[in-house]
Amino acid sequence: MIQLRQKSSLFGALLLGVALFGIGCKDKEEAKPSGTGKTGETTDTASRGNTVTGDTIKIGEYGSLTGDNSTFGISTHRGIQLAIEETNAAGGINGKKLELISEDDNSKAEQAKTVVQKLVSNEKVIAVIGEVASSRSIMAAPVCQDAKVPMVSPSSTNPKVTAIGDYIFRVCFTDDFQAVVAAQFAWDQGYKNVAVFTDVKSDYSKAFGELFAKKFKTLGGKVAAEPTYQSGDVDFKAQLATIKGATPDAVLIPGYYTEVGTIARQAREVGLSVPLFGGDGWESDQLIPGAGIALEGCFFTNHFFSHDMTEPHILSFIAAFQKINPGKQPGALDALGYDAAKVIIEALKRAKSLDSVALRDAIAETKDYQGVAGKITLDANRNARKEAVLFKIVGKEFKIFKSYRPEQVGL
C-alpha cells in the first residue's frame, strides 16, 4: 500500500507535468482564433505607444535609490528632479505641467524590469529615464522598446545598451570612446610602455582594458604587462610587483574607486612610482580618502563636468542645484541626470504631438544641445557624441587637465 502510494504520488506529479504541457499545446489551438485579434492588437500598438492624457505629462524614472549602488541612483535622481522643477516653474510645456514618477529598483536587475513595466503599462509615462548601471538598463530596455516608449539613460556607458532598439538613447559617451581617449591621452603624454591592470569581475573594466590596448598598439605604444585582480580583493602586491618588474611608464587601472585607492597605496609601498590613470569609475568622494596622497598627480577620464567650471550655464546649474540641496556639490551623475531629463524636455517642446512615438523622433533629432555635462548630439546609434575630459588629481581636488572631442581621437 505504501509502495503504491509512493508510486502514485510520483505518477501524480508526472501526470500534472504532462497535463501542463498539454495545456501549452491546447493553448495553441485556442489561441488561433483569438490570435488574429492579438495580431490586430499588435499592429495597433505599432502606432500607439503612450499618449499624454489629462493636464500633466508623466515622465518615469527608475533608479537605484536603495541597495548597493544607492549613491549613484540618488545623485541621478537629484539632477532629474531639478530639471523637472525648473521646467514646471517656467510654466511647463504647452501649459501642461511635468510629473516625475520615480521608482526604486533596489539596485536589482529583476526589479528594474518590473518597475519599468509598472511605469510603462500602469502609469502610462511618455518617456523613461534610467538607469546608471548598464546591467540594469539592459534588462529594462526591452520593455520600453516593446511598448514604444523612449528610454534615455543618463550614464550607462556599455555599448550594448542602445543596441537594444531604436527607442533607447543615452546622453553619455560609451566605454569604447572612453578607452580610446585614455589611449590617445597616454600617447600624447609621451608614455610608450603602459601596464594595464584590469578587474576580471567587471565587464566595464575588461572591455576598457582590451580597447585601450588595441588603440594604444595602433598608435605605436607597447603594453608592458596585463595582470588582473577581482573587485573585493584587498591585497594587490603580487600583481604590482609584476608590474614594477616590467618597468612601465604608466599604469592604467580601469576599475572602480573602491579598489583603486587601495591599489594606489600598495603601488607606492612596493616602490612603483609611475603615474596611474583610469576611467569614470574613479569618480567618487571616496577616492581620495581611500588613496591618501598616493594618487597625487594621477589622471582619469570622465564625463565633461566639474563644479569648478566657470561657463555661465554651469554656474547657473550649480546655483539652482544648491538652492534645493544646500551645502552639496553636484557631481557628474547629477549633471547627467539633469541632461537626460532636459533632452526629453527639449524634445517634448519640438515633438509634433504629445505621444511617445512622436517624442522618440524628436529625441533622435537632438543636435548640439548644450547640456551641463557637454554638448549633446545623438548619432544614428542613439549614443551621445560628446567630449570626454581628463581630470588631474591635485591634493583633494579633481582639476580639469585636458579634453578630447570624438574627432580628435579618430572617431
Place this chain on the structure above:
Amino acid sequence: MRWLLGRIGVVVLTCAILLVANRLLIDNIKEYYISVLVLCGLYATLAVSLNLINGITGQFSIGHAGFYAVGAYVGGAWTMLMRPLVVKSLPILQTGTQLGDHLNLFIALVLGTVCAGLTGLLVGLPSLRLRGDYLAIVTLGFGEVIRIVILNMDVVGGPRGFTPITALVNDHGIPLVWVFGLLVVVVAFSRNLVKSAQGLKFLAVREDEIAADAMGVNTTRVKVTAFVIGSAFAGAAGVLYAHCQTGVNPDSFDMNTSITVTTMVVLGGTGSISGSLLAGIVLTALPELLRYDFIKDYRMVIFSTLLVVFMLTRPQGIFGHREIALPRFLRRLIRKKENAP
C-alpha cells in the same frame, strides 16, 4: 483504484483552475502585475524547495541561489546556444510557434532541473556529512563559487549578464501557467513526501539524527536526497526565471538572494510547506505593494520593520511546524455547519 481516480481528478482540476485563471488574468490585468505574480511564483517555488532541505530534513543550507543560477544559465544556454544547433535537424523546435516555444521551454526545464540536481549532488555528497553551522558555511561558500564560475564564463556573458534570452512563450500570460504549474508540482511533491513512509526518514533525521542513525536510517543518503531534490527544483525555477525575464545577470544570484529565500522559509515556519509558500508570495509582493504615493520613500524601512515585528511576535514563523490545508479547512467548515443548527 478509487484512490487513483481521485488523484487524477485532483490533477485535472488543478490544470483546469490554472488554465482558467491564466485566461482570466492575461486578458484583464496589466503586464506589471503579471510580472509581479511571476516573481511571487518563482520565489514561492524557491522557498518551498529550500523548505525540503531546511525545514523537512532539518539541515541548514544558505546557498540556494547557486542552484537557482545553475538552472537559469543552463536553461538560457540551451535556448540561446544549443537550440540553434539542434533546430536544423529538428525543425519542430523552431521558436515563434506556440508548440515550438513550449517544447523548447520544456526541454530547457528538464536540462536545468537535471543539471541543478547534479550540482546539488556534487555539493551535497561531501558537505552533508557536516552539521549545523559548518554546513551553512559550506553551502554559502558553494553558492558563491557557482556565481563566480559564471562570472568568469565568457560564453554566457560573464559579468555583463546573459542577455537576451528569447522570450520563448511570446504571449506574456503563458509564463504564468508554467510558473504556477511548477509551484503546484513542488508543493504537491513536498506534501506527498511528508505524508509518505519515505518522508518519515526525512523527519526522523530532522528530529534526531543520532536516533535515526541508530534505527537504521542512512542519514547521509536521506540528507543528500533532500538536497538534490531541493536543488533540482531551484534549478527549475531558475530556468523559468531566465525565460520570463528574457535575460539573467550574475548579480541576481548573489548571497542576498540566498538569504532572502532562507528568510522566507524561516518566516513561514521552518518545516511548514504552506508557510514557505505563503511567506514566499508575501515577501515578494509586499515591497511592490508598498509602492504607494507617499509611503514609497519609506518602503524599505517599513518592509524591514515588518520583518522584525514578525520575528519578534512569532519566532516560530507564521505557521510554525503546522500546515494549513484546504481539505481539512473545508471539512472543518462543513462540520461547523452541521453542528450549527
